[in-house]
Amino acid sequence: MASARVDLDGNPIKPLTICMIGAGGFIGSHLCEKLMAETQHKVLAVDVYSDKIKHLLEPSSLPWADRIHFHSLNIKSDSRLEGLVRVDLCLCKA
Numbered sequence: 185m186a187s188a189r190v191d192l193d194g195n196p197i198k199p200l201t202i203c204m205i206g207a208g209g210f211i212g213s214h215l216c217e218k219l220m221a222e223t224q225h226k227v228l229a230v231d232v233y234s235d236k237i238k239h240l241l242e243p244s245s246l247p248w249a250d251r252i253h254f255h256s257l258n259i260k261s262d263s264r265l266e267g268l269v270r271v272d273l274c275l276c277k278a
């Protein structure tokens with residue numbers, strides 16, 4: 185069970201939506217695992233490949249299924265990133 189995280193003033197940290205570019209890599213995949221297992225934060229996972237985080241994305245019955253969404257794109261040649269972040273921010277405010 186994830187324990188409540190607090191900031192330096194001892195106030196609970198509200199769940200954030202984190203845009204993680206490189207989520208399918210070494211550091212990103214381990215960070216995604218920690219975020220899903222130990223926090224209530226959401227992750228907008230962006231990478232060309234998802235092999236290393238497949239176990240976090242499927243099956244849809246996973247307890248964090250609604251908190252991690254993977255988008256396969258190359259940020260160098262794909263202009264969708266800005267739109268994805270904007271949509272996610274709008275969903276968070278709703």
Ligand SMILES: NC(=O)c1ccc[n+]([C@@H]2O[C@H](COP(=O)([O-])OP(=O)(O)OC[C@H]3O[C@@H](n4cnc5c(N)ncnc54)[C@H](O)[C@@H]3O)[C@@H](O)[C@H]2O)c1
Pocket residue numbers: 205206207208209210211212230231232233257258259260
């Ligand atoms: N077993 C180990 O100890 C081990 C294994 C791997 C890496 N490492 C170390 O970890 C560090 C690197 O880890 P990392 O996570 O930064 O690198 P990484 O290469 O594992 O991850 C980077 C991720 O970014 C993605 N990416 C790159 N360019 C992109 C683009 N234009 N658009 C979208 N996605 C893109 C790649 O597909 C990749 O999944 C190094 O220090 C390395 O030595 C250690």
